[in-house]
Amino acid sequence: MAQFLIVEARFYAHLNDQLIDGARRALEAKGHSVEVLTVPGALEIPGAIALAAESGRYDGFVGIGAVIRGETYHFEIVAGESARGIMALTMDGIAIGNGILTVENEAQAQVRADPAQKNKGGEAAEAAMALLALRDKFA
Ligand SMILES: Nc1c(NC[C@H](O)[C@H](O)[C@H](O)CO)[nH]c(=O)[nH]c1=O
Numbered sequence: 001m002a003q004f005l006i007v008e009a010r011f012y013a014h015l016n017d018q019l020i021d022g023a024r025r026a027l028e029a030k031g032h033s034v035e036v037l038t039v040p041g042a043l044e045i046p047g048a049i050a051l052a053a054e055s056g057r058y059d060g061f062v063g064i065g066a067v068i069r070g071e072t073y074h075f076e077i078v079a080g081e082s083a084r085g086i087m088a089l090t091m092d093g094i095a096i097g098n099g100i101l102t103v104e105n106e107a108q109a110q111v112r113a114d115p116a117q118k119n120k121g122g123e124a125a126e127a128a129m130a131l132l133a134l135r136d137k138f139a
């Protein structure tokens with residue numbers, strides 16, 4: 001059993017509840033322990049994971065959130081930089097699945113958050129477990 005930390009950016013609570021449900025189901029189905037930490041937005045997810053990883057208390061991480069395009073360039077920053085930050089941490093050997101939706105509208109977000117539809121939370125959890133298995137394989 002491994003210890004996983006879900007770091008959620010609770011910008012859209014109703015979407016996060018579904019994404020976390022999907023991630024939690026995937027992790028617990030494989031017997032892993034799950035904890036949830038909440039940050040303000042997606043831009044804070046990589047930093048929070050870096051801090052939590054330093055504690056040594058967790059084996060893997062899942063970033064959860066939703067970035068929905070608004071009127072300004074800010075969407076590109078939040079979507080791109082949160083993904084870049086997570087990618088940089090995975091390249092440092094931290095097992096992270098990226099479950100941050102980056103979508104044009106609420107309808108697209110809902111389909112992807114729903115565990116019974118595209119289940120992007122569960123997909124991110126599976127990715128985190130796959131990276132953890134690789135880290136153990138090559139350790
Ligand atoms: N617009 C969205 C944000 N914006 C907030 C940023 O993530 C960040 O918290 C702020 O810029 C302060 O550093 N966050 C989301 O998760 N989703 C959005 O749609």
Ligand SMILES: CC(=O)[C@@H](O)COP(=O)(O)O
Nearest residue numbers: 068070071072074075078
């Ligand atoms: C993704 C965002 O930052 C967005 O929700 C903010 O909306 P806006 O670009 O209209 O300020």
